[in-house]
Amino acid sequence: MTFSDLPIYTADDVMGAVPYAAAVDAIEEALRGSVDPADDPARSFVEIDAGQLLLMPSAGGAYAGVKLATVAPDNPARGLPRIQAVYVLFDAATLSPVALLDGSALTTLRTPAVSAAAARHLTPERLDRLVVFGTGPQGGGHVDALGSIRELGEVNIVGRDATKAAALAERLVGKGFDASVGTVDGVREADVIVCATTAETPLFDGALVRENACVLAIGAHTPDHRELDSGLMGRSTVVVEDHDTALREAGDVVLAAADGALDIDDTVPLRDLVNGTSTRTSGRPAVFKGTGMSWQDLAVASVAYERLRSA
Missing domain, CATH: 3.40.50.720 (NAD(P)-binding Rossmann-like Domain)
Structure with missing residues (x-):
């Protein structure tokens, strides 16, 4: 799959597809399954002038993924979100990218x-x-x-x-x-x-x-x-x-x-x-x-x- 073929899911797509009750169940199912939070890679922080760049990778089950997030403390005064993010989802077996999702919506949900x-x-x-x-x-x-x-x-x-x-x-x-x-x-x-x-x-x-x-x-x-x-x-x-x-x-x-x-x-x-x-x-x-x-x-x-x- 080329980059131009990747499906891109907006915040409305993500929030509409996963009600909060389903998100809660997903978290519990992960913890009852093979997920051990102690095995998760540590979040990486990079300090820059406007705030922070964050890298959050994880793998488990059929998929792997990385959230690329930013924290800009001055953004609310500009009418912009303090935290913004994109999420790249990969197939776990081939590590081929399968979708881009709005990372801020994922944060709002999870x-x-x-x-x-x-x-x-x-x-x-x-x-x-x-x-x-x-x-x-x-x-x-x-x-x-x-x-x-x-x-x-x-x-x-x-x-x-x-x-x-x-x-x-x-x-x-x-x-x-x-x-x-x-x-x-x-x-x-x-x-x-x-x-x-x-x-x-x-x-x-x-x-x-x-x-x-x-x-x-x-x-x-x-x-x-x-x-x-x-x-x-x-x-x-x-x-x-x-x-x-x-x-x-x-x-x-x-x-x-x-x-x-x-x-x-x-x-x-x-x-x-x-x-x-x-x-x-x-x-x-x-x-x-x-x-x-x-x-x-x-x-x-x-x-x-x-x-x-x-x-």
Whole structure:
């Protein structure tokens, strides 16, 4: 197949082919199958003037793939996405390219899907109050993903920009959610707290989080940035995608360990949680700390390609 023959799937194609519930199932099926996140190649970062270039390769099953992503912190002020990406999917046997997919759409799908896969094993069937920190695609995507696996009650959106928070709440109301703008104090009554921000320091006092609550933190993916404080990390069952990845990229984990509040050996790999070999400890909050890994993109890209090709 020549480059000109490659099918190119847009964001609308990808999002239309894979509902959030299907993306969650793809993540769980990968973890129940041959995928071991510990075998995934480390994400490569290249610092340039405008931000970062990221290379995220993975292989498994019938396909291999590479996401080429950029992070440009100044883009939102220009009206452009902070994160942009393209994804190249290859046949695993021949390593021939089979498709190009919108990588940003894959990120929008797979990150909430991974969080929802963790939440499926950490939360009750009904969530009376969901508090979301973050007004970007990941904030809304987490509501959609959690809504695909759980019955949601009240949804509160918390953001630094009140206009953006109100706009996201309005969009969610249009989808049928009971959504409104909330405040930091809402974490006191939250069943689930989503942290999907670019914050460098903790978003709230971790002591406010209830013992039976679950926190899904995915915003920080550098070792010196965090969304959660050491107190919360130290008193919680902490689930990570992979121990080594968490030590490289998860500031919430790295900084809590440096403070002496968390022992990395006590964290629970997501694969063990999904396969039932580990569970959350009763009487303690649960925290899922995700940074995003290459196998997740491949799992969702494979499903998207199969569905789009058959259609």
